[in-house]
Amino acid sequence: MTSDLDRTPVTVVGLGPMGLALAAALLERGHPLTVWNRTPEKADELVGKGARRAATVAEAASASPLTIMCLKDYDTMYAVFDAAGDALRGRVLVNLNSGTPNEARAAVDWADERGVAYLDGAIMVQPPLVGHPGSVFLYSGSQDVFDRHRATLASLGDPRYLGADPGLAVLYNTALLDLMYAATNGFLHASALVASAGVPAATFAGLALDWFLPTVVQASLAEQAPALDAGHYPGDLGTLEMNRNALEHITLTSREQGVHDDQPRLMQGIAERAIAEGHGDRNYLAVFEVFKKANAARA
Structure with missing residues (x-):
């Protein structure tokens, strides 16, 4: 008080x-x-x-x-x-x-x-x-x-x-809103994917929000955040090339299921740019090096 x-x-x-x-x-x-x-x-x-x-x-x-x-x-x-x-x-x-x-x-x-x-x-x-x-x-x-x-x-x-x-x-406000919209769009697109097979969003949320995001995604990012500052992206547990395949499968599955595919295509394109810049044998966090640069079309 x-x-x-x-x-x-x-x-x-x-x-x-x-x-x-x-x-x-x-x-x-x-x-x-x-x-x-x-x-x-x-x-x-x-x-x-x-x-x-x-x-x-x-x-x-x-x-x-x-x-x-x-x-x-x-x-x-x-x-x-x-x-x-x-x-x-x-x-x-x-x-x-x-x-x-x-x-x-x-x-x-x-x-x-x-x-x-x-x-x-x-x-x-x-x-x-x-x-x-x-x-x-x-x-x-x-x-x-x-x-x-x-x-x-x-x-x-x-x-x-x-x-x-x-x-x-x-700047912090914009960055946090960037995170909010990206996370929200990720959940909405993922919900649209399972909805194409008749799965309710409320059912999917139990797995996606109660377990997957906090246990797999958030915990991993919190642990690996210092690696971003150090520019250290070892690929021993999975390379960017492997992740590019996963992103391609998301794009193909979206098309198969009749779901909007712009978002996964964009993510796939970012991964491909990172690979083209020499990060293919590093882990997925190496896309951070792409995000830190101005868009080539506007540079």
Whole structure:
């Protein structure tokens, strides 16, 4: 729980579903709260619970030493806060929208020009989980800003500081979403394969999600992750050439069963590129060397 000493006044700018969740969590933990949104009525429920609705973003930013924003993107942030004039000067802005690492770094320059202490962040949970102690929020940039406001940020969840590079939070966020979509698409495609034989996805999930992913895939990746950093891919237990055959069989089986085959063909193509680059006698993790390079068509 947040102590009385940690109940820093906070302003929240942007009251979409996530912004509303952030504001509600801060209010529930006793922070004096000011809110602003371009559509003022979105704040009605928060105001009914004790929040103050600011008429302008300048008024909102002036009300608290710390402003947390959750807007669409960096361009929206600039448009909103440029209209606030000097209201943020000498105050702290924590940005929890999404974007790219270069956008985050440019935002630091924008903030410095305006005398604003700035911290970039990323939210790794859905709105209903905001405020739970185990819900991870990522932050990067000024460690001083993070340390000074860590107790307040902990009202939202588990704050993780990644480093001084302000682009790290959005980079981690993008990488984790990349993992999420790849894993989800893998499960969906695999479910489509067994569904072609009349097997329900719920039946397949018992084997795929309860046993195969955590016991075979996750455990193996956790054990072998240091090998990625070392570039060490011994093929004594299975080579990339062998894995290329397995990937080809997935593609052929997909076609046989009338299932969309773009995804396995893409994976097969990546393995074939790694083999062409001389990694055929190494294990499958050697495709990491392909992923680390720019696409040849765009290089």
